[in-house]
Amino acid sequence: MRIKQIYPTYRQTRCLHYSQSSLALSSAKEHSPLVGTKPVNTVTLIPGDGVGAELMGSVQMIFKQIGVPVQWEELFVSETSSSRSASLDDVLKSIRKNQVCLKGVISSGHGVSGVSGELETLNMKMRRALDLFAYVVHAKSIPGLLTRHNDLDFVVVREQLEGEYSALEHESVPGVVESLKIITRGRSERIAKFAFDYAIKHGRKKVTAVHKANIMKLGDGQFLQSCEEISELYPSIALETMIIDNCCMQLVSNPWQFDVMVMPNLYGNIVDNIAAGLVGGAGVVPGENYSEDYVIYEPGARHSFHEGVGRNIANPTAILLAASKMLAHLNLHHFSSALSSAVYEVFKSGKVRMRDMGGQATSIDFTKAILQAIRL
């Protein structure tokens, strides 16, 4: 009985499990004009803050040089420079139309009332409006990039609409603040199902549910229960559960044990960053945001790297790998694998190395090296 109740609700599987290509093709046919004889995909482009504009430059340059049939619809969006920013409505309209977006990092201001005076950040508003419930970070070691742990390949799936990011806070009396963490059965089931579907689609064997249900017995308890119930629909995928503090310890001492991991919002933020750090840093890991209808690709660790602005030192790997994943989603598999192979080749050969690899190459040098390594 339960199975019948759950299954029809999860149409998001369409964007992953059933056929990425059918979704992409439909978007290509419905929304893109014909340029010459090849259909062109229109993608929303949001450079973001910090080094975003420079990094997008790398992507646009490479795409143009190799003739990728993608047309950019660029929007300047910023919470910290809100007067120059496109309105949230315009952004949503664009993404709803194009269904695919490549974005840099949008910084949230901080402090007692943030920059906008509101409790909810612009990022959260966007994610909620578009129902981007799942955030996926693929932590994969890059041969040639020296790290303490090699040959890692695991995926972090993070529920990103609820949990600690509810923006529901109040000061009950002066000096006493309550912040609400919300966990719902519906969203817990949805993210769990996403994680298991992802595991099936990508040939993975195990899903680790990360929680703190020994302390947050009701909240994380609900999350855990949802994972356990959903796992019964997937007898071929093993479910493991792990408490977040032990999980962090395991990540630094034995990260090879992990395959797919699923967790609520805050733990996801933590584990995403640990994972990025393990495979080489914020500059090399891509991230994907999924709703049932839209996908937004961005750098995995979500750091805007303000210190790097204008110095030509930001590593374009993360955004290029994100762009490669986007190309696969658009059914442009040839371009997708050519781009990611080129990135891996530049790292492997070790001839052009950026700061985080112990070298002196600039962002532009690195981008050019990747361009040269592309074999179509």
Place this chain on the structure above:
Amino acid sequence: MVIPQKAIDSVNKNKIGLKGPLATPIGKGHQSLNLALRKTFNLYANVRPCRSIEGYKTPYDDVDLVTIRENTEGEYSGIEHVIVDGVVQSIKLITEVASRRVAEFAFRYAVANGRKSVTAVHKANIMRMSDGLFLQCCREAAEKFPEVQFDEMYLDTVCLHMVQDPKKYDVLVMPNLYGDILSDLCAGLIGGLGVTPSGNIGENGAAIFESVHGTAPDIAGQDKANPTALLLSACMMLKHMGLGTYGSKIEKAAFEAIKNKETRTADLGGKATCSQFTDAVCRYVD
């Protein structure tokens, strides 16, 4: 299940306690005794120094930091309820009193232990009011201790950099949940809970030092256990009591014993039993 009155009286009289691991049976419903101890003695700050152990190699060999975690509130208030079926609300509580108390402790600790900087770890970009309040208290405490450098950093940034370059960090102060996670992350860098000391500081000079690993019932009574965590916690205790010279001596001896494969315990890849390790430490102290 309550703490025996004798135990409460003893700690109140002596002010200092040393504690081994206490198991909390799952599903029994009663509050964990660890939590009860924390509440009874108002242990507001949990201090965990994490230093790479010479002689026990991990991929991280330049760790030397201290995590100070607010121990009474935050996400561990235990205030949760099911609002409607399928919707749970957990309340994270941040108060000015507790935040100020732990922030000022962190700076006093830094000064007392010759540490150069204190970093407040937070997520005030997301939890603007609660972590914002915590951060504000840290900033105000920093002004009272101008000799100590003060930084603030997002929790995710700290995690990102911690696994790449932990020597960037000195003293870290943060609310309850982040502290729990980060202190375990740091323990993982140096070799796990079996070698990590911990101290809980209460008001009025009370303090309970403890090892934070589990009770390991499977090896109990077999002379296999590694006493390092408890021993290092005892050294922390001596330093707290002003008997730092003794504390350092014992610590040094313990590290010497770990360096040698013959005298280190099995969980660290060595051959010694618990008593053999203990004897070795006694020898090295002399």
